[in-house]
Amino acid sequence: AQSVAQPEDQVNVAEGNPLTVKCTYSVSGNPYLFWYVQYPNRGLQFLLKYITGDNLVKGSYGFEAEFNKSQTSFHLKKPSALVSDSALYFCAVSPYGGATNKLIFGTGTLLAVQP
Amino acid sequence: GAVVSQHPSRVICKSGTSVKIECRSLDFQATTMFWYRQFPKQSLMLMATSNEGSKATYEQGVEKDKFLINHASLTLSTLTVTSAHPEDSSFYICSAEQGRDGYTFGSGTRLTVV
Numbered sequence: 001a002q003s004v005a006q007p008e009d010q011v012n013v014a015e016g017n018p019l020t021v022k023c024t025y026s027v028s029g030n031p032y033l034f035w036y037v038q039y040p041n042r043g044l045q046f047l048l049k050y051i052t053g054d055n056l057v058k059g060s061y062g063f064e065a066e067f068n069k070s071q072t073s074f075h076l077k078k079p080s081a082l083v084s085d086s087a088l089y090f091c092a093v094s095p096y097g098g099a100t101n102k103l104i105f106g107t108g109t110l111l112a113v114q115p
Numbered sequence: 116g117a118v119v120s121q122h123p124s125r126v127i128c129k130s131g132t133s134v135k136i137e138c139r140s141l142d143f144q145a146t147t148m149f150w151y152r153q154f155p156k157q158s159l160m161l162m163a164t165s166n167e168g169s170k171a172t173y174e175q176g177v178e179k180d181k182f183l184i185n186h187a188s189l190t191l192s193t194l195t196v197t198s199a200h201p202e203d204s205s206f207y208i209c210s211a212e213q214g215r216d217g218y219t220f221g222s223g224t225r226l227t228v229v
Contacts, residue, residue, distance in 0.1 A: 043220040107158045
């Protein structure tokens with residue numbers, strides 16, 4: 001079955017330190033990969049996506065993600081965390097490599113950045 | 116950038132009544148829209164795919180007679196929760212596809228059935 005895994009329910013990091021939010025996927029073919037952020041009682045905001053090309057993708061608010069095909073991972077990273085980065089982060093996959101198909105979401109990772 | 120407007124953001128209704136949630140693409144046409152449901156501290160569960168001018172495609176386990184979806188134009192999809200009950204209380208989110216670039220999400224609707 002196709003799935004997306006975010007192994008950490010919560011990630012705690014001190015402000016100014018680098019952060020990593022992990023994501024692995026299990027889908028066939030060449031999927032599109034996404035990261036979204038959600039603030040309380042709000043919809044999802046797009047951070048970045050990988051379709052093809054350079055494995056390191058840069059997105060909004062200083063976030064980046066590295067696509068690793070052999071490990072089927074797409075970890076989200078930021079060199080220096082801000083308190084305002086505290087939110088719920090979702091990794092998602094479009095299995096058939098197109099945006100006209102439904103997304104499969106991971107279970108989400110709550111990022112808590114301490115001042 | 117592309118914007119999807121979802122309304123209302125919050126609604127409280129009595130058990131047995133129906134509630135309509137609207138999802139509009141403001142500056143682009145959306146042939147396909149998606150409706151998700153999110154339980155507290157859980158991921159988004161796809162409920163149905165809404166296609167303009169045709170019947171929605173529901174995911175397994177989602178009651179199509181309870182969650183009515185209408186996508187009558189290229190900029191508007193609606194989700195109606197019929198005969199709502201407390202177990203329908205949840206956060207509902209719509210999204211619209213933008214072709215190759217991905218998806219834009221609405222801001223969500225918090226439904227509380229009392």
